[in-house]
Amino acid sequence: MVRFDSYTPGTAADEGTYGQLERGEILFFPNSPFELSGEDRTFLVSQNKTDASYHKNISYRPAQDRLKGLSQKDPEARRRMGQVMRDYSRRAIEFTRSFLPRYAERWRVDYASFRPVEEEGRQLSFRSRNDLLHVDSFPTRPSGGDRLLRIFTNANLSRPRVWITSDNFEQLAHQYGREAGLPGEPGLWARFRNQGLTFLSALGLPVVPRSDYDRFMLRFHHFLKENSAFQESCPKQRWEFPPGSTWMVFSDMASHACLSGQFMLEQTFFVSRASLLCPEKAPISILENLAQRRLAD
Ligand SMILES: [Fe+2]
Numbered sequence: 001m002v003r004f005d006s007y008t009p010g011t012a013a014d015e016g017t018y019g020q021l022e023r024g025e026i027l028f029f030p031n032s033p034f035e036l037s038g039e040d041r042t043f044l045v046s047q048n049k050t051d052a053s054y055h056k057n058i059s060y061r062p063a064q065d066r067l068k069g070l071s072q073k074d075p076e077a078r079r080r081m082g083q084v085m086r087d088y089s090r091r092a093i094e095f096t097r098s099f100l101p102r103y104a105e106r107w108r109v110d111y112a113s114f115r116p117v118e119e120e121g122r123q124l125s126f127r128s129r130n131d132l133l134h135v136d137s138f139p140t141r142p143s144g145g146d147r148l149l150r151i152f153t154n155a156n157l158s159r160p161r162v163w164i165t166s167d168n169f170e171q172l173a174h175q176y177g178r179e180a181g182l183p184g185e186p187g188l189w190a191r192f193r194n195q196g197l198t199f200l201s202a203l204g205l206p207v208v209p210r211s212d213y214d215r216f217m218l219r220f221h222h223f224l225k226e227n228s229a230f231q232e233s234c235p236k237q238r239w240e241f242p243p244g245s246t247w248m249v250f251s252d253m254a255s256h257a258c259l260s261g262q263f264m265l266e267q268t269f270f271v272s273r274a275s276l277l278c279p280e281k282a283p284i285s286i287l288e289n290l291a292q293r294r295l296a297d
Helices: 015-022 038-045 075-099 169-176 188-202 212-226 228-233 283-291
Strands: 027-029 058-061 066-068 108-115 147-154 161-168 237-241 246-250 254-260 264-271
Touching: 015 027, 015 246, 038 075, 058 075, 066 075, 075 108, 075 147, 075 264, 161 169, 169 212, 169 254, 169 283, 212 228, 212 283, 246 254
Parallel strands: none
Antiparallel strands: 027 246, 058 066, 058 108, 108 264, 147 246, 147 264, 161 237, 161 254
């Protein structure tokens, strides 16, 4: 972890920091480098959901200014939640743009989300569990080899968010890549299926065409969560992110799990391979090296 105890607003990361981030280090700001007002935090922690059927996340799509996953019927509460999410997303994007300018020109801004449910003891399906170590891969939004950068803020007023991390993706891919089905050349059927899915998607049908890279990353996410020997025996580091703190990480590189915490905000970016300081350290490059072939266009 790299700490920024006294961050001066407007300061951009140096090359050393980009390198650490791309290798899977967490950049940690004990005092959030952008504002989340006291009133906004008080509103967020009033959204106290214990109902197991409640959505895992409330998401906000900045490009469409659209809120999803909120079961709240009260129009005033919906309006307020929309405003808080919009403000958080805008400030997180502004900060990340000024701190990591080399990514900003070519990144795709993804969704923001709010996690209103206590993580400890949650009843979730196995593959959705957050308390098992994994690297991120989004089933509905394949990255095509771009990287997943996420910035998080703990909006809780009194309790930390607790994570564990383990070896990074490069180490895990070398150790488990083949066992997890690192693909060789695709067969005729796989190629035919991919072309079919791309065609159906172009027609507007709700299918998700995935590159070989995205298929592997999704499989690897499940493989790690289902591998109890890995979960039990791997080296672990424990991190506490206090109330009001912010941290960022390439979540496709740092294996991570969330043990406890409630009321977290988060903004995700797809960072283009072309804008990385060390493109050879991107998960897709590591896998293409191991597989000795291209895994995405
Ligand atoms: Fe994750």
